[in-house]
Each structure stands twice: as C-alpha cells, then as structure tokens.
Amino acid sequence: MTGAQRPTLEAVARRAGVSRATVSRVVNGSTTVAEPIQEAVRQAVAELGYVPNLAARTLVTQRTDSIALVMPEEATRVFSDDQVFPGIIRGAAQELEAADKQLVLMLAGSPAGHERVARYTTGRHVDGVLFASLHGADPLPARLAALGIPVVCSGRPLDGAEVPYIDVDQVGGVTRAVRHLIDSGRRRIATIAGPQDMVAGIERLSGYRDTVAAAGLPEMVAVGDFTRESGAAAMRELLAAHPDLDAVFAASDLMAHAALRTLREAGRRVPEDVAVIGFDDIETAAYTDPPLTTVRQPIVELGRQGTRLLLRLAAGEDVEPALILPTELIIRDSA
Amino acid sequence: MTGAQRPTLEAVARRAGVSRATVSRVVNGSTTVAEPIQEAVRQAVAELGYVPNLAARTLVTQRTDSIALVMPEEATRVFSDDQVFPGIIRGAAQELEAADKQLVLMLAGSPAGHERVARYTTGRHVDGVLFASLHGADPLPARLAALGIPVVCSGRPLDGAEVPYIDVDQVGGVTRAVRHLIDSGRRRIATIAGPQDMVAGIERLSGYRDTVAAAGLPEMVAVGDFTRESGAAAMRELLAAHPDLDAVFAASDLMAHAALRTLREAGRRVPEDVAVIGFDDIETAAYTDPPLTTVRQPIVELGRQGTRLLLRLAAGEDVEPALILPTELIIRDSA
DNA sequence: TTGTATGCGTTATCAC
C-alpha cells in the first residue's frame, strides 16, 4: 500500500553526476545541453523511473496544463442520450490530448455546483475554461474574462458579454429545414421549440419564426426542453391546438423522436399526414421509424474547435470573437 | 488580459494582522483559533478574494484532490449513443462533487493515449484512478496498484489482477432474460454477443451459453462489438445460418435495436416471429418499435459506487475486493 | 555549456 519514495530531480542529478538545473533542462527539452550529458541524464531518468512533480512545476511556472470543461447543467441532462454534451467532451478530449493537456470536467447543475466551479476557475487552478451550454445570462464567463482567465463559450453568451464563442449556424440550419417543408408543399408547419433560456433554443425558434413569416404562413409553437418527455407533451399540445398541422420542426432529435411516436399514437402517418424534421442528427436519428430528416450539427467539431480556440487564447494569441460552424440538412424519410 | 496579482496567504495575513500560519489554520478549518481572530481572517479573505493555490498545497500535502477516470477506448466509442460511458462519467462526477474533488477525464484509445495515461497516473498526479471498460488484459491497473496508487476497475480485470472492482450482475441478468424467452415458449434462441476482449462481452455470452445448455437447447452465436452496425451484421449472419430462430438475446441495446430493424427488413415480425431482448436499458429502448425488453443495469450507480470505493481506498480504508450491483429484467413488447 | 542560488505558496513542526 505504501508507494516507494518517488525520485526527484535531485536524485536524478546525483545519479547522472550533474546539477538539478541540468536535469531540468534535459527534461524540458532545452537544446543547450551537450549531447553526452543529455544521454546520461536520460538514462538516469529511465533507471529511476523519474516523473516530474506537476504540482511543483505548476507552482513555479504558474501553468497547470489543464483546462476545465464546464457544463452548467443537471448531470441528468448532460448525459441523456442527447449526444450533444458527450460530443463536446469527446472533441475537447481529442484536442487536449494532442496538446498534452488534461481535461477537468465540471458539472454545475446546482447553485452549489455553480459556486464550486466559480471558486475553482477563478482560483486559477486551470489554464482556461470552456463553457458548454450556458443557461440564461450566466455572469461567470465575463467574470473570468475580466480576471484575465482565458474563456471560450459554446454558444453566444446571452448577457452580451464580450467573450469569444463558438457555435453552429443555427438559423441557417433551421431555415433550410423549414424551407424544405415549404418546398414540399407543407403549409401548416408547427415547431417544438427548445428551452428559451438557452441560446440554441432561442435561435432555432427565431429561425423558424422568420422563415414561416417570410412565406406568409401561420406560426404554431409549443416549447419543450430538448428532452423526449417534453417533446411528447409539446406534440400533444400542438395536435390539440392545431389538429390540421401538416409538418413539425422540432428543435432537437430527441423531441422529434417523441413527436414521431406521439403522432403515430394519434393516428397520423409520417410523412404522409405530417412531415417531421429534427435537429442534431444523433445516431438514433437514422434508426427511428421512419428514419428522421434532420439538421446535422458538427458537434464533436464544436468541442474540438472550441478547445483549439481556448488553447490559442491561453497561449496569448489574439483570436476571432466568434467562430460559426456550418449545419447541414440530412434528408431521410420523415420529411 | 493580464489578471490582477493573485492574493496569497501572506497578503491575507498582513491584512488581518496575523501570521501566515494562523490564516492557514482558519482556511483549513482548524478549531484551535480564537473566534475573533477567525472572524478577522475570514473578513480579510473575503475582502481580498483570496483563493488557496492548489499547487502549493499539493506540493506539501502530497494530495491532489483529483481523481482520474480512464476510458481505454476509442473516443468514438466512448460517446456513441450507448449510454454506458456517459453514465459512468455522470455517476463519478456526482460522487466527486460531493467529496469536493475534481474529475480528470482521460481517454486512452490509442497506444499513445494509453502511454500518456500510464505516465500521468504513475506520476501520482491524481489521488486515485477509476478504470472503465478494460480491453483485454491491460496490465496498467495492476501496475498502479503495485505502486500503491489507489485503483478501482469497472468490471473484473481479465488478467486476474487483484484489483478491487465493481460490476453488475451480468450473468444473473442474462440468465433471467434467456429464461424469460424459454418460459414463453421459445426454443431456438440465438445471441448477438459482445466483444470477447471485454469482460462484459465474455460474461454475457457465457451466461447465455449456460442457460440454453441447461435447458437442452441449441446454441447460436454471432459476435458483435456492442455497436449498431455490428448488431445488424450479426443479425443478418444469424438469419442466414439459422433461418428458423425464434428469439434473440443481444448483449447491448444498440445491437438489439439494429436487430429489430434487420428482422423487420427480413420480413420477421417482433415479437410474433422472433422475440428480442437487449441489455443496458438505454433511454432509446423504450422508444424502439416495438419497445425493447431488456436487462437494465444501474450504470450511473456503477460510476457512483466505483468512485465511492475509490475514495475510501484513497482514504486508506480497507475495501471489499469486489462489489456487484444487481440487474433487472425490464419487460416491454419485444419479448 | 553548466552550476548556484532563489523563490513559487502552502502546510507542518516546532517553540513560545
């Protein structure tokens, strides 16, 4: 149970017959050390199994070589079978691995969790912070930025903070989806909107509104929160209020999936009676019945690019204030 | 961009008119400090916005207050819509949040990634390591344990290492599933097995084998890797080899989902012609057509209990060598 | 090119 005493720089130096400073140089890849000495040091390192103590290094360099990925969400929602958060995590993890940095994952659904994240990040225990999915007008990103801590948000901050952010082309994707419905002859197009305290929910709804309005069509809205349960409830609500609807755009695939089922239970055929389009293109979308037409967003890429942006910021580079990734309409059988 | 100089213990001490040691005591909740002094220190801390420097603390305490969650998987597979890994992450995150520790997430699909995890964890940059889903006979857990680093595996280590592990009752769950098929009159029961380099894949297959053998029924096996694609391929394979099969037990819901679709494409009705049972009970299982009968495993709980076990280990407690969580057969319409 | 000396911000061991 008790680990052997861990070798330090000092031990390696003695073994190699040089000074601590020289060992440090070799370990950190300085080129100003004579080759034979480098070799001797490397051998001593190998023999002793020396591994640098990160804490000590951090203390002097002021860098932690780790970045925080903050998900201000109930853990329950972060890991539903919505693929959004896992996708972002995956993209971030890949990019950080390439940069040899650690990913510290912080869930902050509760107020206490949020406070904990605030303490940790303002305490500079990480070199940068990537926020996924902000709710409402969270002041934390701006606060961190003001402290000089590199921050990138996923989605435009709702409080108008001047924090660099990354997002997908929400409005463009929604517009293409609704236009596809219109072009295929649908005239009574409803939407199941996402939560209106999140920028993704807001923008997808306004994209719908603008497009149906531009076509002179009526607007029919029910609001959900991206989950299946909320999608089913919203679909029932829409059917009750507008029994003659002939198409539905749902702001998430999960809600679209639930709508598919709810429509069938109500005796409507998809796509004959009602066309359905979702948003996300999660893996399940290809396996629904019928397979779901949807707006694909490059979610892993979002995590990757966001992380890359953050790393550049942390490296002291100037970065663009926003980076928007394209979306794409994937046409399957539901519309 | 340049953050203000961060206040140190020294600054707080000056402000409160006491020594560094006293501030440290107050910050760390020592009770041996007079109340009025405590109050003064707390006020100085608040005024200066003091936050302890974790690196400095770690350097002296030898604790990092963070634990690593290692997923020796391709990132692609960690975050498919299989809910297993996200569920474990979620459980671990919840438990660590309660313990006020950080979660360092490490993906290690590639050999290079694996090496990186080895370096990081053997370097004692974390207080403990939780392994999810080992492939084959990975020697790393045993190596860490030998170094005295707290380790918990999710699933019995295949190399027979004496490392504490946590798992669900795989065999029990499979047995109940297959017995359910037998009890409802099925006699030609096939299985789509999971990957045979993972303990979950191995145990679910042997559970199937033992149960059909005990009932004097023939065994029909095709092997997948838990993904939908592999499930579809395996189902086709089974249909070709055993056109008269009347039931399928799939070792994951994803594979079961694909089997459902493949069976329909082959003109078989579920459950009339072929009964299907999955394993996992992911969220999608309730939304397949027909809704999937499956073996539920408490995946979030797995992450939680595993983390708890690890924290106890890290606290120097003796822990049980294995912890097995129950599984449950959820009967829906597919069988 | 290499070594010496110093400091990073804490906690812990002592005296007082």
Added chain:
DNA sequence: GTGATAACGCATACAA
C-alpha cells in the same frame, strides 16, 4: 492559541 521557520520539488536568472 499563535508565530517563526523549515520543507515540498521544480524552473530560471545569473554567475562562472
């Protein structure tokens, strides 16, 4: 109860 003071392990400015 409180205050000096010595580690903790490393990187780096400076001297050689």
